[in-house]
Amino acid sequence: MFTINDVHQQFAEYFNIPILKPYAYLLSKKISEGHICLHLDDLLDQSGELPPYCANMVPGTAPLETVALVAKDGKDDQPFVLFQDRLYLQRYFRYETTFLRRIYQSLETEKVLEEERLAQLEEHADLIRKQFTTKNTEPDWQLAAAITGILNNFTIITGGPGTGKTTTVAKILNILYGIDPALKVVLAAPTGKAAARLAESLRSFKNEKFQSLSPGTIHRLLKSKRDSPYFHHNASNPLNYDVVIVDECSMIDVALFAKLLDAIGPKTRLILLGDKDQLASVEAGSFFGDLCQAQGAMNLFTPERKELINKFGANLSQIHESTNDQHPLFQHLVELRRSHRFSDDKGIGKFSKAIIQNNRDNILEFLQPGADEQVVIDQAYDKELFEQFIAGYEAFIKEPDVLKALKKMNALRVLCAVRQGEQGLYATNKAIEKYLHDKKLIRANVEFYQNRPIILTRNYYEHNLFNGDTGIIRPDANGVLMAWFEDGQGELKAVLPGYLTDAETVFAMTIHKSQGSEFNEVLVILPQATEVAILTRELLYTAVTRARSKVYVQASEALLLLAAQRFVERASGIATRFIES
Numbered sequence: 001m002f003t004i005n006d007v008h009q010q011f012a013e014y015f016n017i018p019i020l021k022p023y024a025y026l027l028s029k030k031i032s033e034g035h036i037c038l039h040l041d042d043l044l045d046q047s048g049e050l051p052p053y054c055a056n057m058v059p060g061t062a063p064l065e066t067v068a069l070v071a072k073d074g075k076d077d078q079p080f081v082l083f084q085d086r087l088y089l090q091r092y093f094r095y096e097t098t099f100l101r102r103i104y105q106s107l108e109t110e111k112v113l114e115e116e117r118l119a120q121l122e123e124h125a126d127l128i129r130k131q132f133t134t135k136n137t138e139p140d141w142q143l144a145a146a147i148t149g150i151l152n153n154f155t156i157i158t159g160g161p162g163t164g165k166t167t168t169v170a171k172i173l174n175i176l177y178g179i180d181p182a183l184k185v186v187l188a189a190p191t192g193k194a195a196a197r198l199a200e201s202l203r204s205f206k207n208e209k210f211q212s213l214s215p216g217t218i219h220r221l222l223k224s225k226r227d228s229p230y231f232h233h234n235a236s237n238p239l240n241y242d243v244v245i246v247d248e249c250s251m252i253d254v255a256l257f258a259k260l261l262d263a264i265g266p267k268t269r270l271i272l273l274g275d276k277d278q279l280a281s282v283e284a285g286s287f288f289g290d291l292c293q294a295q296g297a298m299n300l301f302t303p304e305r306k307e308l309i310n311k312f313g314a315n316l317s318q319i320h321e322s323t324n325d326q327h328p329l330f331q332h333l334v335e336l337r338r339s340h341r342f343s344d345d346k347g348i349g350k351f352s353k354a355i356i357q358n359n360r361d362n363i364l365e366f367l368q369p370g371a372d373e374q375v376v377i378d379q380a381y382d383k384e385l386f387e388q389f390i391a392g393y394e395a396f397i398k399e400p401d402v403l404k405a406l407k408k409m410n411a412l413r414v415l416c417a418v419r420q421g422e423q424g425l426y427a428t429n430k431a432i433e434k435y436l437h438d439k440k441l442i443r444a445n446v447e448f449y450q451n452r453p454i455i456l457t458r459n460y461y462e463h464n465l466f467n468g469d470t471g472i473i474r475p476d477a478n479g480v481l482m483a484w485f486e487d488g489q490g491e492l493k494a495v496l497p498g499y500l501t502d503a504e505t506v507f508a509m510t511i512h513k514s515q516g517s518e519f520n521e522v523l524v525i526l527p528q529a530t531e532v533a534i535l536t537r538e539l540l541y542t543a544v545t546r547a548r549s550k551v552y553v554q555a556s557e558a559l560l561l562l563a564a565q566r567f568v569e570r571a572s573g574i575a576t577r578f579i580e581s
Contacts, residue, residue, distance in 0.1 A: 008032070015079075020067050022057045024080070027087055035571040036096065036254050036284050037086040040064075061085060086573050092284065095258035099287065100577055102261035103154055107328060109266040110153035117151050120179050121308075127178045128312050131171040138338060139315050141299065142168045145334040147309050149271050150175060156249075156333050158276045158292050160352070161518070161545045162341025165273045166201040169245055170210070172271070173202075176243060177209050185243045187215035190256070190281075192459070192466020194248040194516030200490070217466055218246065218256060219459065222263055229255075233263040241268055248516045249274035254285025254572075276335075277356045279542045280568055282512060290574040295327040298335040305331055328578050341548065347374030348544060348551055356541045358564045367557055375544075376552045377560070381423075381528070389523045389552060390414065390432050393507060397441050397451045402474055402484045403492055409453050409472060412521045414508035415543045417535060423527045423554075425510055432507040448473050448481055448497040455506035455513065463495050468513065470506055473497060511543045522547035526555040526563070535559070536566040 012025035027038045041059050057063075064070045064082050071078040074093050081093040088096070121128065132143045142164050149155040149172045159165050176183055187202070189195040195215040202210045221239070222231035233239050244264055246252075249272045252260070264270050272288065280286035292298065301309065342349025351372070354362035366375050378385050389412070396408035414432065419425040433444040442451050452473040459466045464487070471485040482494040483503075497503075511524070524543040526535065540563045544551050553560070 015069060017067060017069065019063055020069060020080075023064060023087055026057070027080075027089065030571060031089065031092070031284050033570075034280065034284050034286065034568075036092045037088045037571050037573060039571050040085050040087055084573055084576055086571070088573075092254065095254045095285075096573055096577070098258040098262050099254070100574070102264060102266075104328065105266040106153040106264070106268075106270065107332075110151070113153070113267075114151065118308075121147070121150065124175065124178055125312065128175055131174055132313055137315065140313065141334060141336045141338065142171065143312055144299065144301075144309050145336065146172045146175065147312065148331065148334050149269070152332055153266070153269050154332055155269070155271045156288075156291055156329075157271065157273050157336065158288075158298070158334070159336030160275055160277065160339055160342075162339040162349075163336035164338075164340060165247075165336060166198065168336065169271065169273065170202055170205045170207070173210070173243075174205075174207060177207070180242075181209075183243060184241045185209075185213060185245070186221060186239070186241045187213055187245050187247070188218045188221045189215060189247040189516065190218055190251040191248070191468040191516050192217055192456075193468035193470070194251070195466075196469075196486075197516060197518070198247045203490075215247075217459065218252070218260055220461070220466075222259060224461075231259055231263065234259070235262045237263075238265040239263050239268065243269045243271070245271045245273065247273045249288040250276065250278045250286075251281050251515050252288065253281035253283035254287055255283065257285065257287045275545075277538065277541055278545075279512060279515060279538045280570060284570075285572065286568065286570040287572070287574065290570075290572050291329065292333060292335075294575045294578050295325065295329050295333065298333045299337075300325060300333070301331055347372055348547060351375045351551075352541050352544045355537050355544065355564050358537060358567075360561060360564070363560055363564060364557070367560075374547075374550050376550070378552060378554045379556050381525075381554045385552065386431075386523070386554070387435060389521070390435055390507065391439075392521070393432070393436060394439075394441055396453075396472070397436070402472065403486060403490075405472055405474070406470075406484065406486050410470065410517075411519060412523075413506075413514065413517075413519045413546070414523045414525065415511050415514050415546065416508050416525050417511055417539060417543075418527050418532060419510065421527055421529070423525045425508055428508040428525060429505045433505070436507075448483075450474060450481065453506045454483060454497075454500070454503040455509060456500060456503050458502040460495075460500065463499065464493075465495065465500075468516065511539055511546075514546050515542060517546060518548055519546055520548050521550045521552075523552045524554065526553070526559055528556070528559070535563040536568050537564045538568050540564065 008025045008028040011028040012021040015024055030038050040061050061082055069078050070080040070082050072082055074081045074083055079090050081088040081090055145157045145168050157165055187198055189198055195217055199215045222233045274288050276289050276292040339349055351366055366372055367377050392412045396405045399405040399408050414428055416425040416428050436442045437444045443449055454471050456465055456467055456469045469485055471483045473481055474484050476482050483497045483500055484492055484494050487493050
């Protein structure tokens with residue numbers, strides 16, 4: 001019996017239409033790589049990816065225009081959709097369409113509300129000025145973002161680590177609560193860990209209203225239906241909030257993004273936060289990045305809007321980024337450009353910027369021994385450096401107080417790019433366990449040993465624990481081993497480890513899993529093999545910027561330069577459909 005082992009070929013063979021098969025094959029392959037459609041004009045560049053029976057594909061839409069299973073306008077129910085020189089699976093086309101439709105609805109509604117909101121700004125001008133008292137001579141993009149978020153129904157605020165995204169949200173909420181104390185606000189993030197960090201950050205601001213805000217995952221906000229891809233909240237049953245704020249949006253895939261926007265009423269303010277330079281979602285789509293790049297530049301305002309923002313002290317008068325561009329997202333995209341944590345001239349700030357900009361000369365500067373206090377590059381994969389770093393885990397192991405131990409555990413982390421291989425996640429965790437076991441700090445002889453740090457790999461709604469949450473195995477007062485976590489209010493919670501079947505050791509974690517987390521110090525270990533396709537500037541940037549104060553990177557010069565050259569480019573129709581709609 002003949003068996004086809006290529007899942008994309010299996011998919012293509014299901015459709016018994018010879019002319020369709022190669023397109024179905026390549027579309028399936030592209031979706032598995034994170035794209036949501038196939039650019040039909042680029043087929044010649046991709047012909048090497050096809051099996052021999054697909055080698056005769058030609059660019060353009062002509063071969064598909066007479067195929068019955070391919071819808072031409074997206075309104076029919078055929079499995080494929082041909083639209084603007086792109087081929088989609090029907091469901092991905094619908095996700096993209098839903099996404100765009102809901103944005104346009106928000107934009108139309110905010111036009112009706114603009115006069116009323118401008119009057120509110122005037123009425124509460126003193127409150128706004130109190131939120132922004134800095135006398136910096138640079139443009140105050142936080143203030144620009146705040147005014148934008150108050151006037152608009154749809155706002156994107158992006159920025160790197162330390163640029164003040166959460167601070168800006170706090171100031172927006174202070175102003176909005178001042179305008180309407182009864183305002184209904186909800187905060188969400190794609191993972192429980194990211195939601196907890198948002199809650200922790202907001203609790204540091206002195207506003208009683210913030211204490212009642214309880215950020216959760218997007219799945220929890222929309223209310224998942226058991227054993228179903230659908231949610232209780234949707235277009236027919238929208239969320240009952242005046243303001244919805246979502247953090248770490250770069251991690252959200254196309255399907256979840258579309259379902260989130262579908263559940264947002266047109267009168268609701270939606271504010272999306274994230275770092276456009278970070279890794280995109282593991283699943284298909286990179287919608288947050290697509291939106292940030294949709295009009296080609298950010299921080300664009302009309303002279304009138306710029307004058308309004310300057311009235312509150314934003315100091316935008318010296319910039320030359322105002323334009324009368326009529327792109328639908330014009331005046332809706334704000335990038336925070338001043339990092340309060342990192343300097344652009346040295347350390348993690350300079351190194352991360354060099355990576356994302358593929359600045360070869362600046363990257364090479366950091367390769368010299370002792371070149372920088374915050375960034376250490378170890379091209380030799382030195383075992384001594386590795387052991388000196390992981391010796392830091394002794395601090396949490398010897399800390400008797402569980403809550404303090406959790407904080408010390410999360411002060412440092414080893415990050416791996418891949419799971420398999422000598423520099424992979426599994427081998428690295430084993431090496432750390434062996435080192436600590438040999439030092440008699442742990443006894444790693446059973447699955448749930450005392451002081452084992454764990455990370456959850458799925459949501460446990462019944463325990464209010466989520467994918468990405470980290471904890472420690474420790475005995476309770478009765479000597480029973482429990483998994484201990486810190487909840488969103490900074491309190492301890494304990495669960496029997498047997499209830500947490502999907503958990504991994506987390507002395508080391510993947511870079512993907514580290515999104516939404518920060519550590520004082522980070523050791524990044526890249527695989528020595530240069531042919532690893534996931535080694536991109538976004539991956540390396542994300543890893544490096546998880547560190548607050550110091551980052552060690554074990555990688556060769558060639559590998560660092562190669563990673564900085566590669567970038568993630570996922571196909572979608574967002575930019576084109578905005579322009580042509």
